[in-house]
Amino acid sequence: MILNPSGLRIEPFPPPPPFPASFLPARARVPVNEEAERFSNLEVTGRQEVVLKALQVIEPRLRRLTMVVVGGVPMLHGDIGLGKLVPLPVMGEGMARLASLVLAIGNASDGVVLVDKIENGLHHSILPKVWRAIGEVAREFNTQVFATTHSLECIVAAHRAFSESGSYDFRLHRLERFDEAIHVVTYDQEALEAAIDIGLEVR
Template identity: 25%
Template sequence: INIFTRLNKDILLSLKISLMQSSIVSISDNLNENKDITIHFNHKCQKNEQENILTIREIKNIEEKTGVVERQYQAKEYVNKSNAIYFPVNIFSFESIYFLRNIRMANKEEKLVKYLQIFDENIKDVEEINGEILIKSLDFNQKVPLKIFGYGFIKFFNYICALVSNEANYILIDEIENGLHYKTTKKLIESLIELSRKNNIQMFISTHSLEFLSSVEKVANEKEFKDLGVFNIYRYKENVYCKHYQSEQLKDLLNNGIELRR
């Protein structure tokens, strides 16, 4: 959330954001004393519409001041090449059909299938019928719904759809290691690096897995991928800190047992 405002004095702003989305809020009014501002705005994520709440509160001498001013703001469009795509931990709440339609309109089906075959070589085709994604695979006698596949493949499918569709400059993935088998992790990382390079997409990935970080380091080294940064975010007492490591430092950190998951 980017906040633009004109203030008559320096104050501490405490932001409480209910959902981590990308929007710009412009406040041109001068803030009076003893006033908090609460901004309610609707955020449309494909078929689902959610309400986000942003509170700007002045804190002085550790005492909260009273008074609330409410205004309505309209969120920016969710999917735009200048914006970001966010993958939550619960991947089933993410609908990739929008990206599949764009892939088919751009005649990129073969490219999509090629990357899906990295995960499962029996995949032959993907299509949409009556709003449902169907997969053609040698493992079945007929096309079957995506939802009957394993959690790991569904995650892989959604990530690859978004990258091949090339609809955003930024992709954010929360706890990527959940549901992934260690044998498929390397294939996923290779695909993410290759597609993000080709489409000039910057990726932000959170993880608690040392195994995943180790796989990232090995693949990045094999692919000579230097555009990688690791951020260790941790809480100490009442504060949150962040340490930034360059890609060439990651191997040494892992080999020396430095804790990166605090």
């Protein structure tokens, strides 16, 4: 790494990983043309219904997803029974965030997806359903999801969702500083359940 007046630069630039990988930042949205390409990739293989099913967690009225070109730019639209298609971003930040998550997972089959502050844009009341949807899509595409969060509600929601799924393929890794170093503390299902029950800090 090289720090200069213009910022931080990495040299040499690391090679791409030998498997499909994607990163979703905390705030910036995925460009609509990139979302369109990811949806099209799933549509080519007949797996676009995975996205529809996941988004119905937030919007049960959603019947269909399709691409519409607006101003020369392809954009994902949905049919929620209004007589015309609605651009996905207009349906709310939660819909756009979950769509980005699911599309990234579906396009990283046998790979990984990195998500910063996964709870951003998602109301706390739907977090358990969102985690269930993420788990189902990740299993279907054999994609490993690494997500950061500072939200205890998000952690508890993930724990509950995977506990009820029949397959607890979830781990919480907490970074702690002691002895002048950063250490990783890993919680499995039993340890996390106990920590939540007695009110231990797990964020």
